[in-house]
Amino acid sequence: MREDLIHYIWKNGKIPFVNLYTSRRKALQIISLGIHNYDSGPDFFHAQLEIDGQLWVGNVEIHVKSSDWYAHQHNLDTNYDNVILHVVWEEDKVVYRKNREEIPALELKNFIPGSVLTNYYKLFKSSKDNFINCENDLNSIDNFKFSSWLERLYFERLEEKSNEINKLLIEAKNDWEKVLFILLLKNFGLKLNSEAFLSLGRALEFGIVRKLMPNVFQLESVLFGLAGLLDNVSSKDKVLNQMKVEYFYLRDKFRIKEEGVQSPSFFRLRPANFPTIRLSQLANLYVNRPQLFGAIMTIKEISQAYEIFNISTSSYWKNHYVFGKLSTKRENKLTRNFINLLLINTILPMIFCFSKWQGIDVSSRIISIINTLKREDNKIIRKFNNLGVNCSNAMDSQAILQLYNTYCTKNRCLECVVGDSLLKGK
Known part of the structure; x- marks a missing residue:
């Protein structure tokens, strides 16, 4: 089990919103999943939950095992004092706040549909011969959805280049x-x-x-x-x-x-x-x-x-x-x-x-x-072309380079439209 799957499940609401309960069998109702935090600190801010009839507003932290809380020394970090729910795959250790109050845990292995796990393991099934994880299923993705994703990736690449420009501008x-x-x-x-x-x-x-x-x-x-x-x-x-x-x-x-x-x-x-x-x-x-x-x-x-x-x-x-x-x-x-x-x-x-x-x-x-510029020609573009990806201009080639370097090589499949679609079975 990888932590990115648990992030994906929580962020995208892939858990049943009824009949949920904490590891201590207290009724849990999710009102708001919160806002994904990309910086240091808890993983999700401003979540709203009802636990055993009591409304809680605060942060959510995600780990594979609950003992990771102590392994990552969150117990020593004041940024984690407002965590109201610990979302884990397995609770192997009870976690406490500094005042010795127990932090409620949601143990996801009790609630996740088997189809999600099956698609996840299929996506990340290791193969030394694979160029990218999804190469056998890439053609199954809706063309419009994939084209829209490439356009977003191109502007993501522009944003990264803008960061370089802004650093030079300061100099x-x-x-x-x-x-x-x-x-x-x-x-x-x-x-x-x-x-x-x-x-x-x-x-x-x-x-x-x-x-x-x-x-x-x-x-x-x-x-x-x-x-x-x-x-x-x-x-x-x-x-x-x-x-x-x-x-x-x-x-x-x-x-x-x-x-x-x-x-x-x-x-x-x-x-x-x-x-x-x-x-x-x-x-x-x-x-x-x-x-x-x-x-x-x-x-x-x-x-x-x-x-x-x-x-x-x-x-x-x-x-x-x-x-x-x-x-x-x-x-x-x-x-x-x-x-x-x-x-x-x-x-x-x-x-x-x-x-x-x-x-x-x-x-x-x-x-x-x-869109009027010819596509670039390099081994990465050619390999995607061999997988059936239509790369017709420079925007496509720039987007594919961004996809490969930023997502494929770093196994960030769950942040990619392709991986998301495959996980949903669509």
């Missing part, structure tokens, strides 16, 4: 443009260099970026220098040496601190994703779009995003991937697939978070944009 002293710069840098670094580029964004004062925006060579010099990409002391490359001189001058002028900045990696990257190329693209983005934050906040369809991010590298990087080594000439523009990733991971979360900060609901606008 940046409420400078939204600085936060956008940091997040763009992080996502320009993709998976391999995201942390290195993030450290670069945090180290570089955005006021310096604003001052350097008219001059792409100066902005590139600072980005490259701070990232440690100008450290080749023996190179005879003219551009490298010019950038090095410029960086040292600007570093001293603006008192730029290099501590804490991680060096990006070139290992196993395609040349188009080399940090040199990505940093040049970012520098050109800010030089060519000085009002970038305002432009991004007004995006209503992906064509606007493609126009804003219609950016390539500086001329040097059109026939170089690294300093001092010529390569085939190419445009090195941001691809639509890359812009789509920026929309998914940076732009839409920023629009959502900033609009929420303003008190504006942009849910329909965000759904309209995300």
